[in-house]
Amino acid sequence: MNKSLKKAIKFIIGAGIVGAFLAPFFLMIFYSFQTRRQIFGDFELFFTPTLDNYRELIYGDFFLNNLQSSVIVVIGSVIVGLLLAVPAAYAFARYNFRGKDDLAFWILSLRMVPPIAVVIPYFLIGSFVGLIDTHIILVITFLTFNIPFAIWMLKGFFEDIPVSLEEQARVDGCSRFQAFRKIMLPLVAPGMGATAILIVIQSWNHFVYALFLTSTQARTLPTMVTRFLGFTGVAWGPMAAASFLATLPVVFFAVIFRKKLIQGLTFGAVKG
């Protein structure tokens, strides 16, 4: 077969596969700009877009509140997560002590605790101490996946920095903490940035804790699905608009940080 024809066919197949995977996402964007009549009518690639669905969301009672909660919880998760994970990751990368690998793997295994299982005790304990329906309880419970994940990501970044740099600083009279602060932290800053983005993605998307531990005040965006449960009506447009706005930030970050995301989701087993 002609070589360039073969290339062209391969390209078309590849584009078709990617198109098939993206179609549900783009159809949602389509719907979000369409009126009810357009959505239920024949499919048209070119149509007069409407912003009515978005207007309905913004003047509605839940979307902006959920968005605000999501932003607060995500920012809290990044700050607390990094504060705890950065020193621990540094120690895992630089210190040697007995049982270090076991401890590191125990931390990793916590990433695989089923949220639906521990949410029962969280709910009861949260009720005892009066933390139900607060942003704080979400930041705390999200730490169950954010700390393990951040430690494992950052451990790799610290390990990539040559030990000699730090030794030089120590020879020059820095204490270990000074060497950490002045030499290591600036060098690992890009890695911290990537880790922060992945904490954002995971916390933004998390559903189970948000659903069971909040009711009105601290509802985050994924819980909006309960608004549409048992839903058979015709409000497809606003639903598509809400879904699009809620997923847009994570999709954006995931595309940019694709390799780091894969590395993080496989705990560094795959370099991406």
Add this chain to the structure above:
Amino acid sequence: MNFIKSKLRAASSFPWIAPSVAILFTITILPTIFLFYTSLHRLRLGQPFEDRVFVGLGNFARLLNSADFIQTIQLTLFYTLACVILQFVIGFALALFFTQDDLVGRGTMVTLLVIPMSITYAISGLIWRLYFNPSHGIINRILSSTIGISPNWYGSDLAIYSAIIVDVWQWTPFVVLVMVAGLSALPKSTIEAALVDGANFFQRVRYIILPLLKPIILIVLLLRTIQVLIMPDIIFSLTEGGPGSATEILSLFIYRTGFHQTNRLGLGSAAAVILLVISIILAQILIRVMGSESKNE
């Protein structure tokens, strides 16, 4: 040169690690112990905690004697295996396709594939509910205009397949991305040597690529199995376990028993303990694989 290493002792690492470990212990081990405790009691949601009644292993006995629970376990097994096998087979095949040297634009194509897997999982279920709508959904519109059928994707016999389709759509790209990374890291010389020896495509996959990628394949299979088991997001937003109990996998069973339908927190806790034990076993296997992998490096 061992200036730093000589000082590396457990005691000095303590202040760096202790805060994380203390918090993780508090938010995982303590609640788990509490979960075991509630699983041994009869306790209802909304009832004062003081009214709990100790029933020993009664909750577990009840679960194992209940036809509903056995059905849930069977369904969970079917759903998990179907999702993971489909994702792996399709994902691996696509990864082989997307790593061909003469595929124009493969970098962009692989990058775009990250979009489905990054969509908030609960919202995936929500938007697919629209597409599966038997009368207005895009799927049945296409099916009825091309081959003249319009199956009821919400119905009790098809709902579980609808859920499998959504999970496969969302997570196959993850397998593709991991396997593309694995395939790209393979030594080119080995594969070229096989080509020179006259190995055909299937022989190359069977005798060279699969053995070399075995650790990554194991990791991806285990990770997906665990996530399908522990993440109820997609099924929750797609069917909420229904209709009836047609899509009630273990994580949904816990939700429905403990919170939603019967408020039996004790019974739900017992089911949660079972899910916890299964995921701990799988996590231990994963850790073994990853541990031996990192030693080989």
